[in-house]
Amino acid sequence: xxxxxxxxxxxxxxxxxxxxxxxxxxxxxxxxxxxxxxxxxxxxxxxxxxxxxxxxxxxxxxxxxxxxxxxxxxxxxxxxxx
Amino acid sequence: xxxxxxxxxxxxxxxxxxxxxxxxxxxxxxxxxxxxxxxxxxxxxxxxxxxxxxxxxxxxxxxxxxxxxxxxxxxxxxxxxxxxxxxxxxxxxxxxxxxxxxxxxxxxxxxxxxxxxxxxxxxxxxxxxxxxxxxxxxxxxxxxxxxxxxxxxx
Numbered sequence: 001x002x003x004x005x006x007x008x009x010x011x012x013x014x015x016x017x018x019x020x021x022x023x024x025x026x027x028x029x030x031x032x033x034x035x036x037x038x039x040x041x042x043x044x045x046x047x048x049x050x051x052x053x054x055x056x057x058x059x060x061x062x063x064x065x066x067x068x069x070x071x072x073x074x075x076x077x078x079x080x081x082x
Numbered sequence: 083x084x085x086x087x088x089x090x091x092x093x094x095x096x097x098x099x100x101x102x103x104x105x106x107x108x109x110x111x112x113x114x115x116x117x118x119x120x121x122x123x124x125x126x127x128x129x130x131x132x133x134x135x136x137x138x139x140x141x142x143x144x145x146x147x148x149x150x151x152x153x154x155x156x157x158x159x160x161x162x163x164x165x166x167x168x169x170x171x172x173x174x175x176x177x178x179x180x181x182x183x184x185x186x187x188x189x190x191x192x193x194x195x196x197x198x199x200x201x202x203x204x205x206x207x208x209x210x211x212x213x214x215x216x217x218x219x220x221x222x223x224x225x226x227x228x229x230x231x232x233x234x235x236x
Binding site for chain 1: 119133134135136138139142164175176196199200201202203204205206207208217218219220224
């Protein structure tokens with residue numbers, strides 16, 4: 001599974017993307033988020049941000065959305081373009 | 083000429099040329115409305131701004147927002163240009179332009195596009211100040227403006 005981070009999250013975690021192999025019981029965005037927090041203290045801190053957005057294969061996704069091994073899952077702060 | 087022109091790039095653009103392009107139809111359009119966003123500088127203590135985005139998703143989201151606008155209003159042409167990378171105060175960031183039959187729909191569509199672009203397209207701004215770098219926080223005010231157009235998820 002490919003995980004990508006943007007903006008403040010990318011800076012705090014220190015990488016823009018990483019390939020991960022979560023255990024098979026990780027099946028939703030919320031579970032993935034919790035599992036990713038265990039990767040490092042930086043992950044734990046960055047991924048505990050109050051407002052976080054997620055996307056699966058470049059479409060916005062909620063915490064309950066299903067994730068699978070060949071997905072690209074992105075986490076980022078609320079957007080500020082325009 | 084294509085009805086929709088979308089561009090996400092580091093390069094600057096020429097607003098005059100973009101307006102020219104929007105207005106050079108076969109006469110169906112009676113109103114061109116545009117929005118031009120600039121980097122706000124000195125007053126806010128910002129010496130530069132870097133725009134980061136999610137390549138691929140950005141283009142997809144903008145295209146979806148433009149399609150939403152075209153489903154709501156009869157628009158002949160739509161142009162959305164968003165710059166990325168490091169920009170200095172006074173530089174152009176974003177251009178939204180629509181050509182429609184009448185002014186009301188052109189003005190409404192233009193405002194809708196920039197409101198949704200700000201709150202739904204994956205861009206992030208980082209400002210450079212004398213105190214260091216800081217990420218721009220999303221503003222509740224922007225969400226409220228975007229929600230006025232209803233809560234259809236994109």
